[in-house]
Amino acid sequence: MENKFYVLIFSFMFFFSFTIKGDDNIEFSIITIGPYEDELYSAFGHSGIRYRDKLNNIDLFYNYGIFDFDQPNFYLNFLNGRLLYMVGKYNYQTVENFYINQKRYVKEQVLNLNNSEKIILFNYLEQNIRPENRTYLYNYVYNNCATKIRDILITVYGERITFKKKSDNKTIRALMDKYLKNNKWGDLGIDICLGLEIDKKASYSEEMFLPEYLFNNLEDSFLDDNVNLISKTNIINSNSPVINKNIFQPKYIFLLFLIICVFLSFRQIKYSLLYIYFDFTVFFISGVIGVLLIYLWFFTDHLSSFNYNLIWAFPFNLIFSFLLIFNFKSNLTRWYTIINSAVLFSLLILWNFLPQNLNDILMFFVLGMLLRVFSNYIYLIRSSSR
Structure with missing residues (x-):
């Protein structure tokens, strides 16, 4: 009243x-x-x-x-x-x-x-x-x-x-990117979570x-x-906010991750060493991200359907991460490394030709995953021939 x-x-x-x-x-x-x-x-x-x-x-x-x-x-x-x-x-x-x-x-x-x-x-x-x-x-x-x-x-x-x-003949994602140049973590999160729907021309x-x-x-x-x-x-x-430069940017973190993967893969192939807990962490995280993306796609109203990030953030990586610890030398682990290597390699080759514009920073992560899964495959082949 x-x-x-x-x-x-x-x-x-x-x-x-x-x-x-x-x-x-x-x-x-x-x-x-x-x-x-x-x-x-x-x-x-x-x-x-x-x-x-x-x-x-x-x-x-x-x-x-x-x-x-x-x-x-x-x-x-x-x-x-x-x-x-x-x-x-x-x-x-x-x-x-x-x-x-x-x-x-x-x-x-x-x-x-x-x-x-x-x-x-x-x-x-x-x-x-x-x-x-x-x-x-x-x-x-x-x-x-x-x-x-x-x-x-x-x-x-x-x-x-x-x-x-x-x-402007730009996609919705490209329009968003224009405003996230100084918020790279936010840009990365949006690019991972939102799917093909925002890659249409606005x-x-x-x-x-x-x-x-x-x-x-x-x-x-x-x-x-x-x-x-x-x-x-x-x-x-007419003022604009002062931009604070932060060294803690995703490109540096993911580049460091790739360097670590190169170092570990070199040592694994040369000295037949295993880094199972490192690999468990990598594939566990990618699997958890995959489960989240599936949830966002099917159970929410976010613009998250048909998300090509699921190619690298595959939910079954969760299972693979535990296979690495508890059943590393099984045939299932070997076949998964073969298939996963082929998928990740194909993704990198086709990166710029996909209908969804994946964040380029993720290439460091995908390449690191490829190195780790391929190194494990080499280790398994050598182990079986002994």
């Missing part, structure tokens, strides 16, 4: 502003916030809607990027790709100061709206923040803070709006899942009377 009363009072103030001074004192704009390197979920930037009533000194920010750690089954929902996000309403100046303190750029695009469109947009936002309407099922590509704004504009303008229909509409692409598209969009969709663009803060 209190929420309804609040909406009623707020609506009265909204219409009162129109009555007294026309619509010039009411302004809606799209706020675009730059990427933030410290958190993966902020690496792609953020978008929101600003409502400003100059007559009544009201300045609000509608934020579609809120999630609550205390929601029931938060971590399970996150793992399953069924996380609920919310829309909330905040004091705009507080929000702006927060992002400026993070040294992120803040850009504003003032929308060209007639009186009726302002009323539609205001009512839409106020209805959205009601408790029964405020949550939505989040998807990092198809239903996020930026795509919500795109869809709201389509609802408000209807057929009047025409978006720029020229895309349309102009799909590109707008990224706030910066939404911003650029709106800049070039127009209404049916050849009026620009955006009446004015303001650069509120």
Whole structure:
């Protein structure tokens, strides 16, 4: 009842502003916030809607990027790709100061709206923040803070709006990679967990899942009377975050892993030594990753189907890892080393020709696995001939 009363009072103030001074004192704009390197979920930037009533000194920010750690089954929902996000309403100046303190750029695009469109947009936002309407099922590509704004504009303008229909002709994965150049661990995790679905070319509409692409598209969009969709663009803060160089990067870790594998394989072939516990660890980890990828594919709503990383992260590597310890000289172990060597070698040869763009850093890991499994095969052949 209190929420309804609040909406009623707020609506009265909204219409009162129109009555007294026309619509010039009411302004809606799209706020675009730059990427933030410290958190993966902020690496792609953020978008929101600003409502400003100059007559009544009201300045609000509608934020579609809120999630609550205390929601029931938060971590399970996150793992399953069924996380609920919310829309909330905040004091705009507080929000702006927060992002400026993070040294992120803040850009504003003032929308060209007639009186009726302002009323539609205001009512839409106020209805959205009601408790029964405020949550939505989040998807990092198809239903996020930026795509919500795109869809709201389509609802408000209807057929009047025409978006720029020229895309960058890049895949969804390539678009993500653009924002993860300084977050290599996050990039690697995404490239391992997400499958072939994000290797399709993104349309102009799909590109707008990224706030910066939404911003650029709106800049070039127009209404049916050849009026620009955006009446004015303001650069509120032009700063970009300072990039901290970190030597603990995956390419160095995986290169070190490959060097260790070369060293151990050389010693194994030359001196007939075994490094079973090292190999157990390698294939156990790859098998666990494979089980995770199967789970993400079949039991979650993540974009993880048809994942070519399963070629090297094969779930049966889990079984193989225990064979190495408990039944190393069995025929099953020998046949697995033959098949696995052929598969890993073929993967490396065909790496750049696969429909899924695998992370190149993983080549170090795959080559290391190939060296270890092939060295074990050589050891088994020599052992059987004695």
